[in-house]
Amino acid sequence: MKTITLNHQEMQIQEDCTLARLLEDKGLNGGGIAAAVNNRVIPRKDWDVTLLNDNDKVTVIRATCGG
Numbered sequence: 001m002k003t004i005t006l007n008h009q010e011m012q013i014q015e016d017c018t019l020a021r022l023l024e025d026k027g028l029n030g031g032g033i034a035a036a037v038n039n040r041v042i043p044r045k046d047w048d049v050t051l052l053n054d055n056d057k058v059t060v061i062r063a064t065c066g067g
Contacts, residue, residue: 002054013052020047022058032063 001012006026013022019042023029035042036059042050052058 002052002056004052004054004056004058006058007060017052018048019050019052019058022052023047023060026060028060028062034061034063035059036061 002015002017003010004013004022005011006022019035019037020029023033023035035047037050037052037056039057039059
């Protein structure tokens with residue numbers, strides 16, 4: 001198991017966990033989502049191949065409408 005931080009919440013993930021899998025498992029894989037790992041934005045096309053490492057900090061932002 002690896003330990004990561006997702007939006008300031010520490011959690012355990014499997015050794016082979018990708019960014020795409022993490023977001024899917026947390027229900028965060030819909031439209032309007034941006035994700036960064038260690039303050040580096042990861043393009044959606046790379047989510048499937050971005051393996052998460054121990055102590056990574058993942059930030060997920062959901063776009064909203066408003067004014």
